[in-house]
Structures are given as C-alpha cells and as structure tokens.
Amino acid sequence: MNDNLASYSTFAPYYRTLLSHRSHAEPIARLLTELLTPAHHRLLDAACGQGNLSYFEELPGRTVYGSDGSHHMIEFLKADPTLASRYEHVIECEWKALPSLFRAHGKFDAIFFLGNAISHVRNLDELRQIVADCRVRGLNDGGLLIFDMREWRLEDGGSGLTEPGRTENVKRLILREEPGDVCLQIFDECRYNSDHQIIDYYVEEDGKPIAEAEFSYLMVRPKEVISLVESVGFEIRYSGKPDNYPYFAICGEAIT
Known part of the structure; x- marks a missing residue:
C-alpha cells in the first residue's frame, strides 16, 4: 500500500x-x-x-x-x-x-x-x-x-486475470478540461504482472507533462x-x- x-x-x-x-x-x-x-x-x-x-x-x-x-x-x-x-x-x-x-x-x-x-x-x-x-x-x-x-476475469486464451475489456499498453485520454486559458489533460495506461493491475496516470497542462502517478491493484x-x-x-x-x-x-x- x-x-x-x-x-x-x-x-x-x-x-x-x-x-x-x-x-x-x-x-x-x-x-x-x-x-x-x-x-x-x-x-x-x-x-x-x-x-x-x-x-x-x-x-x-x-x-x-x-x-x-x-x-x-x-x-x-x-x-x-x-x-x-x-x-x-x-x-x-x-x-x-x-x-x-x-x-x-x-x-x-x-x-x-x-x-x-x-x-x-x-x-x-x-x-x-x-x-x-x-x-x-x-x-x-x-x-x-x-x-x-x-x-x-480470466479472458479467453489469457494466462491470468485482467479487467474485462482492458488491454495492456493502451494510452487513453480520460479527461480534457479547459479552465480559463489552461488545457488540462489526464491520460491513463494499463499493464499487468502476475497478480496486479498497474495503472499509470499522466497529467499534462497545455501539452506539457506536469505529473505522473502509478497505482497498483491486487487481482483476485x-x-x-x-x-x-x-x-x-x-x-x-x-x-x-x-x-x-x-x-x-x-x-x-x-x-x-
């Protein structure tokens, strides 16, 4: 934790x-x-x-x-x-x-x-x-x-548990806001190891990276x-x- x-x-x-x-x-x-x-x-x-x-x-x-x-x-x-x-x-x-x-x-x-x-x-x-x-x-x-x-769930043909519909190494734009003159964007990207899902979040302001955070989730x-x-x-x-x-x-x- x-x-x-x-x-x-x-x-x-x-x-x-x-x-x-x-x-x-x-x-x-x-x-x-x-x-x-x-x-x-x-x-x-x-x-x-x-x-x-x-x-x-x-x-x-x-x-x-x-x-x-x-x-x-x-x-x-x-x-x-x-x-x-x-x-x-x-x-x-x-x-x-x-x-x-x-x-x-x-x-x-x-x-x-x-x-x-x-x-x-x-x-x-x-x-x-x-x-x-x-x-x-x-x-x-x-x-x-x-x-x-x-x-x-264990997907068909998969070797381990995953989040249904969530594949690895796909970077998604999950939020875009333009408060005032600033454009804030948050992306996420998913990967898996043997028993954890790992989500990386990337925050950009006007196209410039300003923060990155990694969260892990036990898959059971x-x-x-x-x-x-x-x-x-x-x-x-x-x-x-x-x-x-x-x-x-x-x-x-x-x-x-």
Whole structure:
C-alpha cells in the first residue's frame, strides 16, 4: 500500500477533477442505503480520500468517521468545509494502523472501503489482516464490513486475470478540461504482472507533462475474497454487482 500512498500524494491535486467525471457517488449511496439499518449508526469510511463521493447526504442521522492513509488526500478534504463537515472526525491512518484508531475511537457499527480502494493491498495476507482487525477490534457484534472491487476475469486464451475489456499498453485520454486559458489533460495506461493491475496516470497542462502517478491493484476472484471474509468470522450478507454499480460489492456481518 505504501507505494500507492506516494502516488496519491502526487496525484492529489488532480484527483477531484478526475473523479468529478465519474458517476460513482449515486450508486454507492444506493448500496449503503440498502445494506445499512437504523442500528448501524456509527460508521467508519476507512478509505475516505478527499471525501468527495458525497454519499453521506443519503445517510442522515448517522455519525461518520473518515480515515485515509494519504496525508495529502486528507489535507484536501480538510480544506473543503462542506465535505469535511460530513465527518465527525477525519483521521490520517494507514490500514495497518487501524487497531490504533479503534483503540482511540472505539468500535463501529459498519466499516467500509469503497471505490475499489481495498484492491490497493499487496497480497491476500495483507487483506486478511485488515479484515481480521476490523472483525476483532473494529466492529461491534452485528456490525458490517462493506467493500468493493473490480470483477477480475480470466479472458479467453489469457494466462491470468485482467479487467474485462482492458488491454495492456493502451494510452487513453480520460479527461480534457479547459479552465480559463489552461488545457488540462489526464491520460491513463494499463499493464499487468502476475497478480496486479498497474495503472499509470499522466497529467499534462497545455501539452506539457506536469505529473505522473502509478497505482497498483491486487487481482483476485471475488469468490476467494468471500472465502477469506468468512474465514475470520463474518457471514456474507450480500455479494454481487448492483445495477449501475461500477464494482463487485461484498458485505459481511460480524457474527459471534
């Protein structure tokens, strides 16, 4: 995850511009509305980023904490009073340090990692540790762990998992804006190794490169992740890809 944190530091000034062109907030809000009950009123958004998914507008009457491992992403969130006001507390905390957050702030009724964030883990052992920490130290009995991920698939004739329809070494223009007299362009390019998808982002201003960031995503089949979640004391309450939702979602309930 540390390499991804460094990339978020580089990409933080452009993150909001990129995300504003994606329609993830509404389907995420619908998913949370369907999964959470009135008993789930103390929530932790454990990958809050800059807080601009805006789904908390659909979750009135709940206390929401936000945490993120990237100092720069947190600073952008705190600098926006409207977004920051949706959180009771905003805490800089890497996932490996979540137990210290739980000791300081107590347990939660639901913890979620949304926007394909959980795929930033290096391997399944790291994912298992995060899930176990949430179960043992972070969630009240009956609490929910909610996260989503890309639905990686083995393409016909392929030798490993990939993102469907996403081939290697294709540089795409994914955003072009002209605020004032400046032309801002963001490109991305995808490649794969044995178990990770790697996305390189390139930012240009008036045709000149100004920033580059690399993000990696662990590729693992949903059924393997579901088995992992069950193995540390969760009962699966939901798994699947909701209508118009960009990722495969998994919800586990902490059982005694």
